[in-house]
Amino acid sequence: MYAAERQQLLADRLRHDGRLSVMDLADELEVSSETIRRDLAVLERDGLAQRVHGGAVAARALMVLEPGLAQRSSTNAEQKDRIARAAIEFLPDPGGSVVMDAGTTISHLVDSIPLDHPLTAITHALPTATKLSAIPSVSLHLLGGRVRGVTAAAVGQATVDALALVQVDVGFIATNAASPSHGLSTPDAEEAAVKRALARSARMVVALFDSSKFSADHVFSFASYDDLDVVVTDTGASDRDVAALREHGIKVVLA
Incomplete structure (x- = not known):
């Protein structure tokens, strides 16, 4: 040829x-x-x-634009609810610790946490922190930094440095896109840096995202498929996308 x-x-x-x-x-x-x-x-x-x-x-x-929080909240809401309910099984045992990323699917996950399940929870996302603070059994730690209006989450070196001192049982992370070649990716470099630090702080990394995230890559990769332990997505994921995840030893849950 x-x-x-x-x-x-x-x-x-x-x-x-x-x-x-x-x-x-x-x-x-x-x-x-x-x-x-x-x-x-x-x-x-x-x-x-x-x-x-x-x-x-x-x-x-290759996407460079990022939708706002309100738009993301209303997009694929039914799938996000199913994903969140399925992801609850990966909460650590009572008394365990979690770190939670920014993202509307993560916010849906908080809605499903049992009110009598003691947890230490760490997050840099203001909407997630607000929900966690209303759960009486959760000991909440809010990370500081410059708050991005698009995601309502703290970013910057202060946030990354704080995460470097953290070791938790489970990290729940979100993403704007997913592919075997580029891993999990996002349009913003500072968001990517925080997500990368978040993933490194967890003994088990659980990624939550709906199947539409398989359709495109964003500029900044923050985790390869090899960095992930579990992916919870919806039944709209193609056989090819699911197979690519499983080839990297990832447990895939279709909600």
């Missing part, structure tokens, strides 16, 4: 699938990974692709 033919194949595949893996393509086409990377560089130069770690995504799919 000539280079031009191979690049056309990659462009067609990218338009259809939205993402490409260097290793998968190298095996399929029986060429070196460096050859595939050169092909992807050509597609990127032509504005068709955006290279990410391990491959590329369609340029149109």
